[in-house]
Amino acid sequence: MALAPPITDVDQLKAHPAIARLLAWNRAAIEAVKFDRDEMTIVVERSAIREACALLRDDPNCPFNYIADVTCVDWYPADPRFEVIYHLLSIPNKERVRLKVRLAGDSPALESVTSVWPGANYFEREVFDLFGIRFSGHPYLRRIQMPENWEGHPLRKDYPVEGYR
Amino acid sequence: MILNMGPQHPSTHGVLRVILEIDGENVVRMMPDVGYLHTGIEKTCEAKFYQQVVPLTDRIDYLCPMTNNLCYVLAVEKLLGLEIPPRAQWLRVLLNELTRINSHLIWLGTHAMDIGALTVFLYCFREREEVLRLFEAVSGQRMMTSYFRIGGIALEPPLDFFDRVRKFADGFAAKVDEYEDLLTNNPIWGLRTKGVAVIAAEDAVALGASGPTLRGSGVDIDLRRDMPYTGYENFKFKVPVRSEGDVYARYLCRVEELRESNKIVTQALDGMPDGPIKADAPKIVLPDREKMKTQMEALIHHFKIITEGFAVPAGEVYQAVESPRGEMGYYVVSDGGPKPYRVHMRSACLANMQTLPKMCEGRLLADVVAAIGSIDIVLGEIDR
Numbered sequence: 001m002a003l004a005p006p007i008t009d010v011d012q013l014k015a016h017p018a019i020a021r022l023l024a025w026n027r028a029a030i031e032a033v034k035f036d037r038d039e040m041t042i043v044v045e046r047s048a049i050r051e052a053c054a055l056l057r058d059d060p061n062c063p064f065n066y067i068a069d070v071t072c073v074d075w076y077p078a079d080p081r082f083e084v085i086y087h088l089l090s091i092p093n094k095e096r097v098r099l100k101v102r103l104a105g106d107s108p109a110l111e112s113v114t115s116v117w118p119g120a121n122y123f124e125r126e127v128f129d130l131f132g133i134r135f136s137g138h139p140y141l142r143r144i145q146m147p148e149n150w151e152g153h154p155l156r157k158d159y160p161v162e163g164y165r
Numbered sequence: 166m167i168l169n170m171g172p173q174h175p176s177t178h179g180v181l182r183v184i185l186e187i188d189g190e191n192v193v194r195m196m197p198d199v200g201y202l203h204t205g206i207e208k209t210c211e212a213k214f215y216q217q218v219v220p221l222t223d224r225i226d227y228l229c230p231m232t233n234n235l236c237y238v239l240a241v242e243k244l245l246g247l248e249i250p251p252r253a254q255w256l257r258v259l260l261n262e263l264t265r266i267n268s269h270l271i272w273l274g275t276h277a278m279d280i281g282a283l284t285v286f287l288y289c290f291r292e293r294e295e296v297l298r299l300f301e302a303v304s305g306q307r308m309m310t311s312y313f314r315i316g317g318i319a320l321e322p323p324l325d326f327f328d329r330v331r332k333f334a335d336g337f338a339a340k341v342d343e344y345e346d347l348l349t350n351n352p353i354w355g356l357r358t359k360g361v362a363v364i365a366a367e368d369a370v371a372l373g374a375s376g377p378t379l380r381g382s383g384v385d386i387d388l389r390r391d392m393p394y395t396g397y398e399n400f401k402f403k404v405p406v407r408s409e410g411d412v413y414a415r416y417l418c419r420v421e422e423l424r425e426s427n428k429i430v431t432q433a434l435d436g437m438p439d440g441p442i443k444a445d446a447p448k449i450v451l452p453d454r455e456k457m458k459t460q461m462e463a464l465i466h467h468f469k470i471i472t473e474g475f476a477v478p479a480g481e482v483y484q485a486v487e488s489p490r491g492e493m494g495y496y497v498v499s500d501g502g503p504k505p506y507r508v509h510m511r512s513a514c515l516a517n518m519q520t521l522p523k524m525c526e527g528r529l530l531a532d533v534v535a536a537i538g539s540i541d542i543v544l545g546e547i548d549r
Contacts, residue, residue: 003246003478036480037243067373068485069511073498087483087494091370091384094391098483119373122515145203145548154208161212
């Protein structure tokens with residue numbers, strides 16, 4: 001049961017294709033990195049997420065051409081409150097990477113990646129529905145799981161497990 | 166004309182509503198509408214101890230309960246850094262492949278029935294019944310098995326279990342031949358499936374499709390082979406890939422997978438190692454009943470696990486497995502406490518469903534039924 005401590009130094013991890021690609025583009029876009037339990041996490045600056053995704057998708061050495069998942073974690077009452085999480089997969093290279101964007105709690109919003117992968121559509125709708133995060137540029141940002149007239153966003157931590165009713 | 170198909174419609178395999186804009190018999194626009202089965206399982210998980218989440222995972226995808234169990238326990242084991250003994254891993258592989266057979270049989274039976282081949286349904290459910298009896302033998306449950314545990318599996322299988330699986334596996338290849346006799350060269354089946362609901366490889370990848378839906382379009386990826394988990398690297402199997410991208414190609418992929426899964430089951434039986442079925446981690450894995458009656462320590466650990474749960478080191482893990490429908494992923498976040506801070510399920514069906522409009526728009530209304538069947542959706546998994 002020995003877990004290796006996470007590595008958080010960018011210079012130690014720059015061999016990873018996703019980090020190398022983002023470093024070559026714009027070092028300021030990377031807020032933090034973490035290599036923990038064999039999984040790579042890159043915290044990307046909020047305004048850079050769509051461009052970062054497009055770059056990683058078109059990377060000739062290791063194209064992260066597949067969006068496996070988009071989800072969110074609510075760290076209420078911490079600040080920044082939300083983390084939007086993208087799991088990318090490179091089908092040719094069999095490589096995974098996790099991108100993260102940190103968002104403040106009041107009216108959280110960021111750019112949609114549906115223009116990069118149309119497959120992010122339903123995932124982003126789900127995050128909008130259950131967390132109330134707005135994705136600008138999304139083609140159809142409506143509730144997907146909850147009824148249209150539902151109030152509140154159930155997966156937020158300040159939403160009671162039993163619901164309000 | 167706008168046509169509402171579902172949510173109560175026999176070919177939607179649950180409660181899927183599809184809004185269709187049609188011009189005569191042709192579909193102009195299509196929009197799936199989901200959420201009718203949303204029960205907030207992700208939220209419920211946050212209020213449970215780690216071990217209490219396992220039964221919830223069955224309910225997500227009721228056709229492949231073991232795959233969901235496996236994906237969740239693998240994620241938590243990765244968070245904990247637990248080593249799983251080989252026998253438990255092989256049993257997991259064995260049961261997972263039986264689950265895949267079970268799920269594909271339901272898919273084949275209902276999909277063929279949607280298109281009009283009623284007989285296949287009866288044949289498939291005959292073998293499915295056998296698999297369910299095997300599940301009942303190991304777990305006591307036919308469908309909601311909850312058989313895997315964090316750190317291993319719940320119980321040693323009963324004495325005659327392996328003989329029964331062997332008997333099933335030996336006869337199963339001939340049964341797949343029977344299904345194929347009914348469908349593969351059947352001209353009506355061909356007319357309803359060949360060239361229908363085609364999706365190109367690049368579209369399938371961009372829309373996040375996975376599993377046989379992706380492999381039917383010629384993208385060669387199978388997580389069991391490419392990113393092996395729970396000991397799949399020890400097994401030899403082929404990954405069927407077809408390039409046509411139509412309903413028929415997805416059908417052939419899944420039927421071939423039935424055969425390959427059966428081969429994996431046989432390999433697992435042949436090479437089943439001896440040894441413990443639970444990891445040596447007394448603070449996480451419940452002790453044997455016998456030890457609880459004789460050892461004070463074991464009783465204390467049991468009491469603590471049941472009443473307080475066990476703490477999981479803070480961190481996050483995304484574990485993906487190849488479910489019968491594609492990439493099933495569990496993203497589990499721990500804040501160091503005994504309850505998961507967040508559990509998110511990546512639903513293969515939800516992503517696969519995004520390919521539906523692409524498959525159906527511009528085609529006949531009757532093909533919608535074939536297309537929905539061919540991506541093998543389970544609404545419980547989509548809505549969670």
